[in-house]
Amino acid sequence: MNVYEVKTMKERLESNTYPGRGIVLGISEDGKNAVAAYFIMGRSVNSRNRVFVGEPDGIRTEAHDPSLMVDPHLIIYHPVRECGCGLIVTNGDQTDTIWESLARGESWESGLRTRMFEDDKPNWTPRISGLQGKDGSYKMAILKAADAEGTACARFFYEYPAIPGLGHFLHTYVCDGNPVIPTFQGEPERVSIPNCIEQFTDELWENLNEANKISLYVRYTELETGNCEERIINKHE
Numbered sequence: 001m002n003v004y005e006v007k008t009m010k011e012r013l014e015s016n017t018y019p020g021r022g023i024v025l026g027i028s029e030d031g032k033n034a035v036a037a038y039f040i041m042g043r044s045v046n047s048r049n050r051v052f053v054g055e056p057d058g059i060r061t062e063a064h065d066p067s068l069m070v071d072p073h074l075i076i077y078h079p080v081r082e083c084g085c086g087l088i089v090t091n092g093d094q095t096d097t098i099w100e101s102l103a104r105g106e107s108w109e110s111g112l113r114t115r116m117f118e119d120d121k122p123n124w125t126p127r128i129s130g131l132q133g134k135d136g137s138y139k140m141a142i143l144k145a146a147d148a149e150g151t152a153c154a155r156f157f158y159e160y161p162a163i164p165g166l167g168h169f170l171h172t173y174v175c176d177g178n179p180v181i182p183t184f185q186g187e188p189e190r191v192s193i194p195n196c197i198e199q200f201t202d203e204l205w206e207n208l209n210e211a212n213k214i215s216l217y218v219r220y221t222e223l224e225t226g227n228c229e230e231r232i233i234n235k236h237e
Contacts, residue, residue, distance in 0.1 A: 006190045009200070012169055013207035018043070018176035020184075021091040023130045024204075025138040025160075026167020026193040033220040034136040035167060035193050037204060038079050038089050041212040046070045051234040052215040057082040059217050064236040074118055074125075080217060087219070090129040091172060092118065098129060108139065109157055116153040117145050123181050124150045128170050136162030136223050140170050140188050158188060162223075167193040201231045 013019065024037040040061070042048040049068045052059045058080035063069040077093040088098050088108075094115050101111025108131050118125040124145035132138040139159050146152040160168060168188035173181045194200050197220045205216050214235050221228040 004190070006166060006192050008192050009169070009203050010207045012189060012191060013204070013209075016175055017209045018173055018181065018212055020125070020172035020181070021128065022169060022171035023089050023091070023128055023140070024167050024169045024191060024193075025089070025130045025132050025140065026191065027136050027162045027164050028193050028195045028220065029165035030195050031162075031164035032224070033195075033222055034087075034132055034134075034138075034162070035200065035218075035220055036080070036087055036089055036130070036132055037200070037216070037218045038091075039204060039208060039216045040079075040091075040214045041208065042075075042214050043212060047075055048214055049236075050075060050214055051236050052079075052217050052232045054230070054232060055081075058087075059232065061215070064234075074120060080219070085131075086134050087132040087221070088130070089132070090127065092127050094127050094129055098131065109141075112141055112143060112157075113155065115143060117143050117150070119150075121150060122148070122179065124183070125181075126172050126183055128172060128184075130170070132221075134223075134226070138162075138168075140168060142170060142184060144183050165193055167191045197229050197231060201233065205233050 021040050050061050051064050060078045078095045081088045081095050083102050097111045098108045126142050126144035129141045141157045143155050146154040169191045170188040201218045216233045218231045
């Protein structure tokens with residue numbers, strides 16, 4: 001077994017109909033850009049009824065058709081948000097928890113220790129989060145149920161250096177399931193990061209399951225200047 005094996009995002013996604021929501025953080029192959037990506041998928045009408053909308057400091061989700069919105073509490077949030085030390089990327093409103101913790105001079109870990117997995121029994125969807133530093137290094141975390149009954153929360157934190165061409169992929173589910181969707185297991189997966197934002201955006205969007213994909217955000221930030229390029233793709237456009 002090669003524990004250092006690196007796969008493309010195409011290889012990670014093409015045979016998985018439902019990884020759920022996913023975060024990718026890493027460094028472009030030429031070492032010039034910090035790279036972040038976030039996507040959402042959905043199976044219900046409520047979760048599929050969403051789009052990404054740009055904000056001055058990142059993006060937020062909103063209802064594509066407000067008349068179809070049933071319960072916003074797990075699907076409307078600010079998944080990408082800039083902070084003083086870099087970029088926060090999460091799959092829920094813990095983005096704001098992390099931002100507030102960092103603004104108080106505390107750690108992102110202390111903020112996440114106040115949160116748990118989502119309250120969507122029986123799936124207990126994990127809360128996944130990333131924090132990308134201005135030097136390209138990054139942290140990732142997953143908060144998930146410690147048992148099938150959701151009686152306690154297990155929290156896992158990871159830190160990665162900036163290595164050109166290497167990224168890590170963290171997603172909420174192993175694959176699709178019925179009635180319970182299996183929670184992600186193990187460490188974030190090693191993936192390759194190309195130099196071109198268009199290439200990476202296309203690779204992600206084209207290999208997300210057509211029936212379940214909803215929205216994608218990709219950002220390349222020049223490490224030398226801090227200038228960034230962003231791409232947003234919404235299925236409802």
